[in-house]
Amino acid sequence: MKRLGEFLLILLLTGCAALPVPESPSSTLTPATIKDWKFNGRISLTRGDQGWHAGLDWENHADHYRLQVTGPLGQGALQLTGDASGVTLIDSDARIHTAHDVDTLLAQATGWDLPVAGMHYWVRGLSAPDSAVQVTLDPQGRLQQLVQSGWVITYQRYQTIAGMDWPAKLNLVHDDLAVRLVIDQWQLDPPPDPPQ
Secondary structure, X not given: OHHHHHHHHHHHHHHHHHOOOOOOHHHHOOOOOOOEEEEEXXXXXXXXXXXXXXXXXXXXXXXXXXXXXXXXXXXXXXXXXXXXXXXXXXXXXXXXXXXXXXXXXXXXXXXXOOOHHHHHHHOOOOOOOXXXXXXXXXXXXXXXXXXXXXXXXXEEEEEEEOOEEEEEEEEEEEOOEEEEEEEEXXXXXOOOOOOO
């Protein structure tokens, strides 16, 4: 009788192992796991009585990114590209600036301290992995406020794409600098299958 029980237990375990539960490919997709994405939107920066606003197109492919910033009537345009080896900025006068650190390069070339390295995560509703963070969630479990690296990021609106919530409007504040980012359209590449 004992051997029959052991045999049935082995048979049951073998049967379970042979029949895995299929997992939907989209069930493992999150804003953190999608490496190819882009959005277009608008950004404004304010410090005291100084202000600047522009269009922003941000494209990310695995470890390579490109930001295209265009001011009103094409003025103040700049392009920022980077990967693990460094960053290149082409300003509105077609001058080329290079560096290893994106935030330092942007500050030197434009005079604005914009945290692009952190924003790479924040725009997707994620905290950057390399520093302490304080998080407040909304009733739906999404980021409502994130405090990291001296910045306070407030999420005011989301849009749903392929069953996932992506930030659509963010305010970032650091000391006397305020940044507002409105994302008009997200595009995931390739688009994930909608949830079943």
